[in-house]
Amino acid sequence: xxxxxxxxxxxxxxxxxxxxxxxxxxxxxxxxxxxxxxxxxxxxxxxxxxxxxxxxxxxxxxxxxxxxxxxxxxxxxxxxxxxxxxxxxxxxxxxxxxxxxxxxxxxxxxxxxxxxxxxxxxxxxxxxxxxxxxxxxxxxxxxxxxxxxxxxxxxxxxxxxxxxxxxxxxxxxxxxxxxxxxxxxxxxxxxxxxxxxxxxxxxxxxxxxxxxxxxxxxxxxxxxxxxxxxxxxxxxxxxxxxxxxxxxxxxxxxxxxxxxxxxxxxxxxxxxxxxxxxxxxxxxxxxxxxxxxxxxxxxxxxxxxxxxxxxxxxxxxxxxxxxxxxxxxxxxxxxxxxxxxxxxxxxxxxxxxxxxxxxxxxxxxxxxxxxxxxxxxxxxxxxxxxxxxxxxxxxxxxxxxxxxxxxxxxxxxxxxxxxxxxxxxxxxxxxxxxxxxxxxxxxxxxxxxxxxxxxxxxxxxxxxxxxxxxxxxxxxxxxxxxxxxxxxxxxxxxxxxxxxxxxxxxxxxxxxxxxxxxxxxxxxxxxxxxxxxxxxxxxxxxxxxxxxxxxxxxxxxxxxxxxxxxxxxxxxxxxxxxxxxxxxxxxxxxxxxxxxxxxxxxxxxxxxxxxxxxxxxxxxxxxxxxxxxxxxxxxxxxxxxxxxxxxxxxxxxxxxxxxxxxxxxxxxxxxxxxxxxxxx
Ligand code: ADP
Ligand code: MG
Numbered sequence: 001x002x003x004x005x006x007x008x009x010x011x012x013x014x015x016x017x018x019x020x021x022x023x024x025x026x027x028x029x030x031x032x033x034x035x036x037x038x039x040x041x042x043x044x045x046x047x048x049x050x051x052x053x054x055x056x057x058x059x060x061x062x063x064x065x066x067x068x069x070x071x072x073x074x075x076x077x078x079x080x081x082x083x084x085x086x087x088x089x090x091x092x093x094x095x096x097x098x099x100x101x102x103x104x105x106x107x108x109x110x111x112x113x114x115x116x117x118x119x120x121x122x123x124x125x126x127x128x129x130x131x132x133x134x135x136x137x138x139x140x141x142x143x144x145x146x147x148x149x150x151x152x153x154x155x156x157x158x159x160x161x162x163x164x165x166x167x168x169x170x171x172x173x174x175x176x177x178x179x180x181x182x183x184x185x186x187x188x189x190x191x192x193x194x195x196x197x198x199x200x201x202x203x204x205x206x207x208x209x210x211x212x213x214x215x216x217x218x219x220x221x222x223x224x225x226x227x228x229x230x231x232x233x234x235x236x237x238x239x240x241x242x243x244x245x246x247x248x249x250x251x252x253x254x255x256x257x258x259x260x261x262x263x264x265x266x267x268x269x270x271x272x273x274x275x276x277x278x279x280x281x282x283x284x285x286x287x288x289x290x291x292x293x294x295x296x297x298x299x300x301x302x303x304x305x306x307x308x309x310x311x312x313x314x315x316x317x318x319x320x321x322x323x324x325x326x327x328x329x330x331x332x333x334x335x336x337x338x339x340x341x342x343x344x345x346x347x348x349x350x351x352x353x354x355x356x357x358x359x360x361x362x363x364x365x366x367x368x369x370x371x372x373x374x375x376x377x378x379x380x381x382x383x384x385x386x387x388x389x390x391x392x393x394x395x396x397x398x399x400x401x402x403x404x405x406x407x408x409x410x411x412x413x414x415x416x417x418x419x420x421x422x423x424x425x426x427x428x429x430x431x432x433x434x435x436x437x438x439x440x441x442x443x444x445x446x447x448x449x450x451x452x453x454x455x456x457x458x459x460x461x462x463x464x465x466x467x468x469x470x471x472x473x474x475x476x477x478x479x480x481x482x483x484x485x486x487x488x489x490x491x492x493x494x495x496x497x498x499x500x501x502x503x504x505x506x507x508x509x510x511x512x513x514x515x516x517x518x519x520x521x522x523x524x525x526x527x528x529x530x531x532x533x534x535x536x537x538x539x540x541x542x543x544x545x546x547x548x549x550x551x552x553x554x555x556x557x558x559x560x561x562x563x564x565x566x567x568x569x570x571x572x573x574x575x576x577x578x579x580x581x582x583x584x585x586x587x588x589x590x591x592x593x594x595x596x597x598x599x600x601x602x603x604x605x606x607x608x609x610x611x612x613x614x615x616x617x618x619x620x621x622x623x624x625x626x627x628x629x630x631x632x633x634x635x636x637x638x639x640x641x642x643x644x645x646x647x648x649x650x651x652x653x654x655x656x657x658x659x660x661x662x663x664x665x666x667x668x669x670x671x672x673x674x675x676x677x678x679x680x
Contacts, residue, residue: 001157002083025176028126029063029185030192031119032074032168033200034296036061039078039166040198043137046079052137054164060199060219063189065180070172072127072179077165080136083144083156090120090132090146091154120168124150126179127170133159134166186222192297195227195316227295229272229316233260245274248290249314253277256366259351261317261344269340271317273348277369278312292318305337307345307384309377317344342383349377349387356391364401367393375454379461389465397430397437397447404466411446415483421470423483426450426459428473432662436474440482447474456544475661476537478565480524491521491568493577499592500580503640505531505566508650510658510668516559521566530570531657534563564657576649583643591636598625598632648675 040059046052062075081089123130128150135143143161148154161167170179178184186202193200200222204215228236228244245255255274263269273289288311291298295318302311319340352374356363374392378385393401402410408422415423425440426448427433437447450459450471459471472482481488493501498521505519517533539561547556567573602625605618614622644650655672658664664672 001155003153003155025125026179026188027192028122028170029074029179029188030296031122032170033061033063033189033193033196035119036074036076036078036166036168037196037198037200037296039076039080042079043077046137054137060201060221061196063185063200063202065182065185067180070180072170072172072185073167074170075165075167077163078137080141080165081132081134081144082136082138082141083158085136086132086134086144086146086156123168123170126172126176128173129171131169131171132166133161133169135161135164137164186220189222193223194297195225195292195295196223197225197295199223199225227316227318229260229270229318230295233262236260241272241274244272245314248316249276255314256369257351257355258315259348261347263343267319267321267339267343269317269319269321269343271315271319273310273313273315273317273344275366275370275373276312276314278372289313290316292316294318294320305341307341307377308380309373309384310344310348312373312376313348345377345381345384346387349384353387353391363391364393367395367401371452372454375452375458379454379457385461385465395449397427397441397449404462407446407448408466414444415446417470417483418485418487421468422466424448424462424469424471425474425482426471427475428455433473433475435660436479439479440474443479445483456541457548460541460545472537473535473540475533475535476540477534478522478524478532478567479528480522489523491523493521493568495596496585496589496592497577497581499636500584500588500640501566501568501577503637504576504580504644504647504650505564505654507637507641507644508647508654509564510655510664510671512559512658512663512668514559515562515663517562517564519564519566521568523569524567526569526571528567528570529657530567530572531653532565532567533657533661533663534565536561536563562661564654572649572653576647576653580643580647584639587639588636591632591639595629595632595636598629601625602629648679651675652679 040061043052043056044059047056057077059077062073064073064075065071066073130148130150132146133143134146135141143159144156145159146154146156172179182203189200189202199219201219202222203220205218205220206213207216224247228240241258241260242254245258246252253276255276257275259273261269261271261273288300289302289306290300291302291305302317306313306317317340321340352370371393374388378388378392389404391403393403394407395401407424411424412422415425417423425445427437428451430437430449430451440447450456452458463469463471474482476482501521502519506517509517543555543558543560546552547554549555568577602622605614605622605625608614609618652672652675655664655668655675658668659672
């Protein structure tokens with residue numbers, strides 16, 4: 001019997017392990033099963049080198065619970081350990097046996113998991129005592145029994161053991177009783193060991209018999225020892241990929257595309273990434289990419305390992321170069337990890353380009369579904385953006401798809417404005433903006449459908465990437481001004497007419513909570529609509545972008561700004577104008593004159609001020625004049641308002657414009673219908 005102190009520099013390593021090393025206590029199981037798998041793989045390697053000549057027999061790893069004894073045992077039939085081995089590999093914990101083995105069998109032993117740091121000792125996170133009973137594969141080896149109660153001292157003695165291999169026996173401590181529950185253990189095994197290369201067995205399969213579940217004599221094998229990603233792409237059919245996807249994510253629709261990753265230089269990485277069908281807003285967040293290290297599940301927290309936008313993908317990435325370190329911040333700052341991330345980006349981009357080039361039809365068919373992913377990638381990853389410029393598609397309102405280059409060629413001739421910018425027209429809602437789309441297509445313009453969740457950000461990106469381009473929504477201006485070819489001519493109205501019409505239309509607008517209006521006049525074609533609502537592109541985008549900033553959603557609740565464009569060339573508007581002028585000219589003209597005179601006086605007085613300073617008398621005069629102007633305005637407003645109440649036509653025209661825009665509802669709509677019926 002040997003007693004001693006474990007070779008660590010600090011007496012207090014165990015409390016550290018227990019509390020801080022791993023935040024998830026459950027990973028002890030991953031560590032111990034990994035060690036058992038390592039030991040088994042080592043034996044297979046030795047056997048293939050002829051260094052082990054005995055029978056391998058059935059090589060599996062068994063996990064057993066003994067509720068009475070309060071123990072959890074992990075058994076393998078691998079290389080086992082001699083007393084010397086235990087001394088070297090367990091007692092001196094700074095020493096990693098895997099490392100030594102790897103050095104010796106560098107080229108073939110890449111299946112050894114290892115590199116988990118203090119793997120074995122993680123057992124003390126959940127156990128008050130740990131026992132190792134082991135018999136080495138070496139000829140004439142004596143079995144060894146080691147135990148340690150979590151203090152830095154241990155006991156070691158020879159013992160007897162019938163079979164080659166190692167039992168690790170954990171005496172589960174009182175705070176960790178959940179690890180004596182079979183379903184808890186099975187779930188953990190399924191999580192971490194699902195694709196390990198050696199069968200991991202937990203008890204027996206059960207079946208329903210005589211009203212209860214009973215054990216059968218078949219082993220309950222947890223894992224699939226041949227993960228698809230470890231195979232060569234040429235060995236797999238489309239169905240294999242789809243089946244694997246459903247194995248990973250039961251109950252999901254078929255994936256759209258997949259990408260099989262397979263590199264050995266400059267790092268080792270395999271995996272399969274799937275493009276899922278995204279149904280609603282980022283619902284994917286729940287079922288993400290899983291990271292494995294030599295088939296051992298590590299985490300599905302892939303942030304930092306894969307580029308941000310890939311978090312929309314699903315699948316697995318497996319690399320021995322992903323350090324399975326205790327701290328995640330370490331993972332993110334690791335240079336190997338950074339290389340992996342940029343490799344994956346490149347690979348995903350080139351695979352997408354390949355599908356685009358070889359199977360354009362298929363690519364277009366799936367475009368609507370993968371678009372969010374590609375746009376997200378382009379917005380967040382400059383490298384991906386660069387690559388994707390070649391295959392990103394634009395879709396027009398007729399459902400045709402174009403590359404950026406082709407689309408530019410298509411619209412350039414028709415849609416270049418007077419400043420030599422190519423104007424890309426788009427709609428965010430083909431239903432609601434139907435009239436505007438129709439006006440544009442009637443004029444021979446092309447309109448893009450940009451109704452995706454990321455499209456308003458994406459439009460900004462495209463504007464910055466496509467030289468001399470400008471994106472405007474179809475309803476951002478009247479059709480005549482959407483793509484201005486010459487300088488805008490202002491409506492042919494004199495001051496009195498403008499004052500009367502502005503007052504008339506402003507006073508006839510219903511008050512709508514979600515909207516604010518300004519009235520504007522345009523000399524459009526005589527047969528163009530009398531009144532149109534437009535929404536300034538710049539203002540609308542500012543508001544939308546602001547509302548998307550975190551914590552800024554109140555912007556979304558601010559009213560939308562609309563311009564009510566009155567077509568002065570339309571005969572109906574002319575009628576309105578003439579009737580109003582006839583009724584109001586006499587009263588309004590002197591008021592307009594007075595406002596004009598007062599304003600002139602104000603600016604004269606202000607102009608006379610020396611060094612911007614007015615004397616007290618001049619100041620009083622100015623403020624009196626300003627008051628007078630505002631009183632006259634009120635008077636003027638009241639007169640027009642009175643008239644507006646009688647003018648059914650203006651109200652009707654406005655309501656029609658609102659209706660077309662989907663802005664008329666509730667009492668306003670009711671009033672409109674009543675008025676319409678009466679007019680009929
Ligand atoms: P690592 O796995 O990174 O080497 P661990 O602390 O998990 O670190 O294990 C330390 C060493 O103990 C292993 O390298 C191995 O030599 C030995 N060991 C642990 N478990 C077993 C086992 N089940 N069979 C044989 N050797 C084992
Ligand atoms: Mg280990």
